Every structure is written in C-alpha cells, then in structure tokens.
Amino acid sequence: MRILIVKLSSLGDVVHALPVIADIHAAHPDAVIDWVVEPAFAPVLRRVHGVAEVIELPLRRWTKSGWLGAARRAELRAFVRRLRRERYDAVVDLQGLTKSALVTALARGPSFGLANRTDGASHEWPARWLVTHAIRVEPKSHALDRSRELVSRALGTWTGEPPSFGLGAALATKAGADRVVFVHGSSRADKLWPEADWIELGRRVVASGMTIALPRADAEEQERAQRIATALGEACEVWPAMDLGALIDRMATTAGAIGVDSGPSHLAVALHLPHVQIYNHATAWRTGPQERHGHRHQVSIEGSPYPDVDAVWAAWLGVRKVSVILSEAKDPGAR
Numbered sequence: 001m002r003i004l005i006v007k008l009s010s011l012g013d014v015v016h017a018l019p020v021i022a023d024i025h026a027a028h029p030d031a032v033i034d035w036v037v038e039p040a041f042a043p044v045l046r047r048v049h050g051v052a053e054v055i056e057l058p059l060r061r062w063t064k065s066g067w068l069g070a071a072r073r074a075e076l077r078a079f080v081r082r083l084r085r086e087r088y089d090a091v092v093d094l095q096g097l098t099k100s101a102l103v104t105a106l107a108r109g110p111s112f113g114l115a116n117r118t119d120g121a122s123h124e125w126p127a128r129w130l131v132t133h134a135i136r137v138e139p140k141s142h143a144l145d146r147s148r149e150l151v152s153r154a155l156g157t158w159t160g161e162p163p164s165f166g167l168g169a170a171l172a173t174k175a176g177a178d179r180v181v182f183v184h185g186s187s188r189a190d191k192l193w194p195e196a197d198w199i200e201l202g203r204r205v206v207a208s209g210m211t212i213a214l215p216r217a218d219a220e221e222q223e224r225a226q227r228i229a230t231a232l233g234e235a236c237e238v239w240p241a242m243d244l245g246a247l248i249d250r251m252a253t254t255a256g257a258i259g260v261d262s263g264p265s266h267l268a269v270a271l272h273l274p275h276v277q278i279y280n281h282a283t284a285w286r287t288g289p290q291e292r293h294g295h296r297h298q299v300s301i302e303g304s305p306y307p308d309v310d311a312v313w314a315a316w317l318g319v320r321k322v323s324v325i326l327s328e329a330k331d332p333g334a335r
Helices: 011-017 019-027 039-045 059-065 070-083 098-106 143-155 195-207 219-235 244-251 263-270 309-330
Strands: 002-006 032-037 051-056 090-093 111-114 133-135 176-183 211-214 236-238 254-260 275-279 298-302
Touching: 002 019, 002 098, 011 039, 011 143, 011 263, 019 032, 019 143, 032 039, 039 051, 039 244, 051 070, 059 070, 070 098, 090 098, 090 143, 098 111, 111 143, 133 143, 176 195, 176 263, 195 211, 195 219, 195 309, 211 219, 219 236, 244 254, 244 263, 254 263, 254 309, 263 275, 275 309, 298 309
Parallel strands: 002 032, 002 090, 032 051, 090 111, 111 133, 176 211, 176 254, 211 236, 254 275, 275 298
Antiparallel strands: none
8 A cells, every 4th residue: 555645844743744654554554755845944854764765845945046947847856756756545734825726636546635725733724625535523622632533534544542653763872861952932923932931941941950952943943942041051061053853863862842932842742751841821731732643741831921930840740750760660770
C-alpha cells in the first residue's frame, strides 16, 4: 500500500500530524508513506520513523519571490513530475486549505480530505470539492485528534492508543542533561510571555542547580534572548542560529523545556521532554499536551492575561517529579 500525506505547514501543525504515520503502519505494516511539505519543515519528517520520501514544495518561497520566470516554471514542472511519478492507493490532505487540496488533486490516486472546519482551525470551502472523498470529523477536537480521525476514517487505522510521534534525533556528543530550554519566541506577539517573568523563572531554575538555553529564530528573538541571558549570567546560554534539524537534535539532549505556544514547544512534546506549555488564551484544549494523550510529564497552563511565574514554576516542578517517577518505573535501577 502506498500513501501520500499532504500537510505543508506550519511547524506546530506538521508536528501535530505526525502520529498518523504510526497509526498507518500499525494497521498496514508494509505501507510506504510519502509526505509533501514546505522545505523549512522537511527536517522534522526526515527524523520520523516510517516516512519513506519527503517531497518538498517551496510555495512560500515562490510566493515571496514571484511565480514568473523560466527557473520557477522548471521547479514547478519538476515538482509535478515527482508528485505524479507514483500511483498512490490513497492521497490524504490533512490541511484542508485550497493550496493543499490542489496538491492532493494533482497526485495520482483516490484522495481524502476534510469536509468541515474544526473549532479554531483553518479550513477553506473549495478544499472539500477538490478531493475524491470529503470526510466529516468532530468539529471540536484537538489538532492531534483531527488528523488521526481523518486518517482513521479514510484508511481504517484507529487503534485507541495514545499518539506516537516517531520523532528521533541525531544526538549530540555533548549532552545537556541539566539544561532547560526556554522557548520564548513566537510569530504571534499575543502568545509571548513577559520578559521579566522569563528572568524571574530563570533565576529559580538556576537556583535549583540547572542551566538554561535560549533558542532564537530571528533578530527580535536574538535581542530578547540576549537581554534574558545578561540578566541571568553564565548559567544561561543563547544558542546560535540553526536550522530546524539541528534544533531538534540539540533539544533532544536537554532536561526539558518551558515555552509559549509555538512550533518549538510542540517539538518538545514530540520529543517526549518534560515540558510546560504557556498559554495566554484558553486554547490549550486544542493544541496543548493532554494527559489523555499519554503526556503525564507534559502540561499546558493558562492564565489571564497570562500565567504568573509561581504557576509556571509549580507546573515545572510537577512535570519534573512525574518524569523522575516514570523513568524509575521504566528502569528501577535508575536514580
């Protein structure tokens, strides 16, 4: 059985869709699964067990730089040739947008997609008419559950088991077992946590004997990270700019993460790190880690206008404690 998944972006959305790979392989062990995605997020899929080929579609770059010109036409022709090289038993659009449905329609094979929008998720009405089979899913569902439900209805993959992300990493030679990652950046300003609170939280983390790492994606995040690091001193490190693959590999070696609702925070969940995810809006039910998904050592915490430092610190101590209990239950000799 050969299957094509279409989920182009963004980082958090791609991460939330990863469990469908394990679901498909559980029901169809010999399935060959390809995935169409934006190049920026391809390193995630190349680290997921069970993905055969990652097909890159640079729509964002083409839109930004323009669609005219011989080079662009050549790239588009090459993409279409690769897309249509295989005859798929099923092509599944997990995004529900016109652009993803058009890609689905170009591929060879029966296609499946969303027939309706779910609360808080993007959906465009033309998408349902561009697939062979439009499937209705639960309108109020977690992002993880939405993708798994669609694939289950299309391919008969439901297991009832908690989601498995299958995300691995090329572990760095130098581990960071005492390091906590502060995911302080987001593409949306209304998801950010106050800088002063990051500094106060950092002081508590350092006082507990741990160090802090601050990733950054752009100049604004670089400046914020540097201010936080300056306030916290030598126990706080600003990571250099790195691609997504390197970020995954480095995060995988750490003791855990505390972060706002953003792509790197969702990566922390997929990497099974002890994690506290900070929400300024009552939307954790839709994208945050849930105990029913098996995330006992990962929690979401909400507040208005945002959670305070005491609440986030208490949540971090809680997930650390649960993580130790789970580790000792798995390996009684570990201390």
